[in-house]
Amino acid sequence: SMLEEDLVAERIAIDSYREIIQYLGNDDPTTRRMMEEILASEEEHAEDLKTLLEDLGKKGEPARPKKRRRP
Secondary structure, X not given: OHHHHHHHHHHHHHHHHHHXXXXXXXXXXXXXXXXXXXXXXXXXXXXXXHHHHHHHOOOOOOXXXXXXXXX
């Protein structure tokens, strides 16, 4: 559930950065470029969390640990 909460937080941050970028428009290209870089990073984080959640289990099923082979 912590990962799901983190994903929600990332999506909120993404929306916030998009709003900031839209607000800045072309008036401050340096700040806009910086915000676009941060936005790209946040989008990557969100995608990583989404993939991790999918890998851990589908439909709320707990992840199953991989069986270790004995030599």
